[in-house]
Amino acid sequence: MESDVFYLRRCNEVSKESIKHGNTPFGAILVADDGSILMEQENVEVTSGDCTGHAETTLMARASRKYSKEFLSKCSLYSTFEPCAMCAGAIYWGGVSRLVYGAPETTLLALTGDNPQNPTMSLSCRDVFAAGQKNIEVIGPFRDLEEELMEVHKGYWK
Numbered sequence: 001m002e003s004d005v006f007y008l009r010r011c012n013e014v015s016k017e018s019i020k021h022g023n024t025p026f027g028a029i030l031v032a033d034d035g036s037i038l039m040e041q042e043n044v045e046v047t048s049g050d051c052t053g054h055a056e057t058t059l060m061a062r063a064s065r066k067y068s069k070e071f072l073s074k075c076s077l078y079s080t081f082e083p084c085a086m087c088a089g090a091i092y093w094g095g096v097s098r099l100v101y102g103a104p105e106t107t108l109l110a111l112t113g114d115n116p117q118n119p120t121m122s123l124s125c126r127d128v129f130a131a132g133q134k135n136i137e138v139i140g141p142f143r144d145l146e147e148e149l150m151e152v153h154k155g156y157w158k
Helices: 002-020 055-066 085-094 105-112 125-130 143-151
Strands: 027-031 037-042 076-081 098-103 137-139
Touching: 002 027, 002 037, 002 055, 002 076, 002 098, 002 143, 027 055, 037 055, 055 076, 055 085, 085 125, 098 143, 125 137
Parallel strands: 076 098, 098 137
Antiparallel strands: 027 037, 027 076
16 A cells, blocks of 8 residues: 555656646556556647547557566556546556556546546446456555645646
């Protein structure tokens, strides 16, 4: 649990970098079973013009080109917010077996409202994973971290 909080806080730092680079404030990291951070990824949707440029999807695309599914099955993906259906699909197809997220999709919807930049779906990543054939451990939300994770979003979604 303590290490999960450490990695979620690192994700939050990545999301701050995302804003500095002109993107929405989301971050994800891939962690090996030995605890080493393998990859960090900020959201790139705005600057790339790619609607699939969410942090988790982009991270999984990079990771799947570099690592085998067998290796990824021993990794954890950390995300500031609960992954959307697209990102959950990328995690599922990429083979990562453990997801840890800080704040739920419902909190994100409350933050972004009807902002066209983030048309949040009311579909839990757990529901996406449950429709598949692989078991993916999901840990989250971390209610004690929500305020900290939301801080970077304040003033962004106008």
